[in-house]
Amino acid sequence: xxxxxxxxxxxxxxxxxxxxxxxxxxxxxxxxxxxxxxxxxxxxxxxxxxxxxxxxxxxxxxxxxxxxxxxxxxxxxxxxxxxxxxxxxxxxxxxxxxxxxxxxxxxxxxxxxxxxxxxxxxxxxxxxxxxxxxxxxxxxxxxxxxxxxxxxxxxxxxxxxxxxxxxxxxxxxxxxxxxxxxxxxxxxxxxxxxxxxxxxxxxxxxxxxxxxxxxxxxxxxxxxxxxxxxxxxxxxxxxxxxxxxxxxxxxxxxxxxxxxxxxxxxxxxxxxxxxxxxxxxxxxxxxxxxxxxxxxxxxxxxxxxxxxxxxxxxxxx
Amino acid sequence: xxxxxxxxxxxxxxxxxxxxxxxxxxxxxxxxxxxxxxxxxxxxxxxxxxxxxxxxxxxxxxxxxxxxxxxxxxxxxxxxxxxxxxxxxxxxxxxxxxxxxxxxxxxxxxxxxxxxxxxxxxxxxxxxxxxxxxxxxxxxxxxxxxxxxxxxxxxxxxxxxxxxxxxxxxxxxxxxxxxxxxxxxxxxxxxxxxxxxxxxxxxxxxxxxxxxxxxxxxxxxxxxxxxxxxxxxxxxxxxxxxxxxxxxxxxxxxxxxxxxxxxxxxxxxxxxxxxxxxxxxxxxxxxxxxxxxxxxxxxxxxxxxxxxxxxxxxxxx
Numbered sequence: 001x002x003x004x005x006x007x008x009x010x011x012x013x014x015x016x017x018x019x020x021x022x023x024x025x026x027x028x029x030x031x032x033x034x035x036x037x038x039x040x041x042x043x044x045x046x047x048x049x050x051x052x053x054x055x056x057x058x059x060x061x062x063x064x065x066x067x068x069x070x071x072x073x074x075x076x077x078x079x080x081x082x083x084x085x086x087x088x089x090x091x092x093x094x095x096x097x098x099x100x101x102x103x104x105x106x107x108x109x110x111x112x113x114x115x116x117x118x119x120x121x122x123x124x125x126x127x128x129x130x131x132x133x134x135x136x137x138x139x140x141x142x143x144x145x146x147x148x149x150x151x152x153x154x155x156x157x158x159x160x161x162x163x164x165x166x167x168x169x170x171x172x173x174x175x176x177x178x179x180x181x182x183x184x185x186x187x188x189x190x191x192x193x194x195x196x197x198x199x200x201x202x203x204x205x206x207x208x209x210x211x212x213x214x215x216x217x218x219x220x221x222x223x224x225x226x227x228x229x230x231x232x233x234x235x236x237x238x239x240x241x242x243x244x245x246x247x248x249x250x251x252x253x254x255x256x257x258x259x260x261x262x263x264x265x266x267x268x269x270x271x272x273x274x275x276x277x278x279x280x281x282x283x284x285x286x287x288x289x290x291x292x293x294x295x296x297x298x299x300x301x302x303x304x305x306x307x308x309x310x311x312x313x314x315x316x317x
Numbered sequence: 318x319x320x321x322x323x324x325x326x327x328x329x330x331x332x333x334x335x336x337x338x339x340x341x342x343x344x345x346x347x348x349x350x351x352x353x354x355x356x357x358x359x360x361x362x363x364x365x366x367x368x369x370x371x372x373x374x375x376x377x378x379x380x381x382x383x384x385x386x387x388x389x390x391x392x393x394x395x396x397x398x399x400x401x402x403x404x405x406x407x408x409x410x411x412x413x414x415x416x417x418x419x420x421x422x423x424x425x426x427x428x429x430x431x432x433x434x435x436x437x438x439x440x441x442x443x444x445x446x447x448x449x450x451x452x453x454x455x456x457x458x459x460x461x462x463x464x465x466x467x468x469x470x471x472x473x474x475x476x477x478x479x480x481x482x483x484x485x486x487x488x489x490x491x492x493x494x495x496x497x498x499x500x501x502x503x504x505x506x507x508x509x510x511x512x513x514x515x516x517x518x519x520x521x522x523x524x525x526x527x528x529x530x531x532x533x534x535x536x537x538x539x540x541x542x543x544x545x546x547x548x549x550x551x552x553x554x555x556x557x558x559x560x561x562x563x564x565x566x567x568x569x570x571x572x573x574x575x576x577x578x579x580x581x582x583x584x585x586x587x588x589x590x591x592x593x594x595x596x597x598x599x600x601x602x603x604x605x606x607x608x609x610x611x612x613x614x615x616x617x618x619x620x621x622x623x624x625x626x627x628x629x630x631x632x633x634x
């Protein structure tokens with residue numbers, strides 16, 4: 001058995017996962033991210049101890065613990081940076097191993113969701129694959145030859161910060177043109193808001209949000225687009241345009257066998273998938289260029305826990 | 318012994334290379350690219366037979382032949398596309414093996430120059446590295462865990478077609494914003510020409526080319542920049558800006574241990590290297606981000622032959 005921890009900005013989800021990647025038991029607590037790191041780490045340790053007890057498994061049968069963080073860790077298991085949690089240079093592996101006596105491994109949450117899609121999801125059996133999560137930001141998980149690839153300094157697969165064009169606003173990172181400023185749910189909301197604020201009132205979105213732009217969310221925009229709303233489709237198409245550039249850029253570097261689209265926006269389903277596939281095929285740098293297949297991810301929010309557990313498994317067999 | 322073939326748009330260079338990557342004997346003939354593919358292939362076969370004879374080596378000691386092409390091949394050794402040579406879907410491995418009775422392997426020329434830098438150049442001993450060639454176009458060679466990585470469909474490492482911004486002219490591939498429209502020698506010449514044509518006459522370049530814009534080349538522009546010429550530095554700095562975005566984009570995907578800058582423009586030496594390093598460090602998406610070291614490639618034009626021979630070696634030990 002393995003334990004997976006999905007440490008998010010809002011909740012901490014912890015689960016017991018079998019060797020074959022099935023989630024046996026899980027529990028979630030609020031992160032309360034305004035707290036100090038050691039208080040949050042203390043909570044994670046407590047929940048791990050709780051689920052071991054509640055699920056009634058022998059402590060010795062837990063071979064490893066994996067933790068997915070919304071940021072970047074180094075290879076020693078220290079958090080280098082987690083913008084959402086306001087963590088910089090926080091040791092995570094060492095203090096947890098000391099307390100729990102079980103090996104702990106850390107990696108980026110999107111990377112681990114990608115690993116879950118590789119172990120039991122749509123990327124299973126593929127030589128290489130890239131998982132792209134479209135949520136608050138844009139994250140990536142890269143599998144090459146059956147292993148997660150995070151690079152020499154562990155800062156790879158941060159595809160949300162790949163520059164793909166010029167945008168009308170800067171990224172939180174201070175640069176301009178990052179994929180996540182075009183292709184995240186946040187970007188979709190920002191651009192739709194901009195279109196409406198510029199006086200494009202002929203949209204059914206206005207009705208859905210009762211004129212209150214703060215009520216805008218990805219789901220409302222996607223649904224309006226599905227209903228044929230022009231403004232909503234303009235916003236979705238812009239997202240898709242840059243996402244396709246991102247997919248082609250990744251192809252131009254590592255050319256994976258498959259791309260799996262996950263995260264909140266992927267719930268738009270085939271409506272979004274068809275648009276992406278269309279745009280990717282228009283974006284080839286020569287007509288006959290073979291490009292990895294683009295599909296929707298299969299796992300939902302449990303991908304984070306499962307992938308984290310699978311990280312443990314890949315390190316301690 | 319191995320034979321390496323560097324098939325270029327202008328010349329075909331063929332050489333005999335030892336196991337340890339040293340070039341023992343080589344010969345070059347003009348490509349005459351306006352000819353039909355089978356005439357060019359016939360010439361390559363003839364030169365291979367000639368150098369075996371002239372160097373006086375037993376045919377049986379040649380374990381394999383590698384060929385670097387200025388384009389993309391599939392994994393079966395067929396040329397998918399070579400824009401320079403106007404080749405599309407041309408079988409290359411099979412006809413050559415039939416004639417020569419020696420195993421033949423094909424890959425992209427920049428990929429193989431990168432392999433040469435990995436085997437005997439500046440990337441030697443590194444876990445992963447990306448070779449970037451700045452010439453007529455921009456090419457790439459990617460090494461991951463000691464092996465060339467060209468991806469599932471063999472179309473990876475085409476980093477010249479990574480989109481990194483918006484440009485004032487389109488790429489030959491029909492898209493806008495490809496790295497090679499910003500960072501190749503051609504791009505440097507195009508942009509310098511544009512600045513001069515727009516009426517920026519205060520430049521020592523005008524004197525160097527006697528007012529004839531057709532005499533512009535990378536060397537003249539780089540030398541003018543080294544002498545402190547404002548216009549030349551503006552053009553070089555623009556190239557460097559987008560090259561740094563390209564380097565950061567590659568980092569955001571695969572995060573290699575090292576980047577090696579080669580190709581004609583790399584002869585600008587430390588002048589260019591310092592500018593690139595500076596711009597890369599300004600381009601991090603967070604301050605403490607560790608990024609692979611950027612260095613100048615070590616091998617010159619012989620990298621193509623050596624890398625091609627090393628491709629043969631990696632396939633037939």
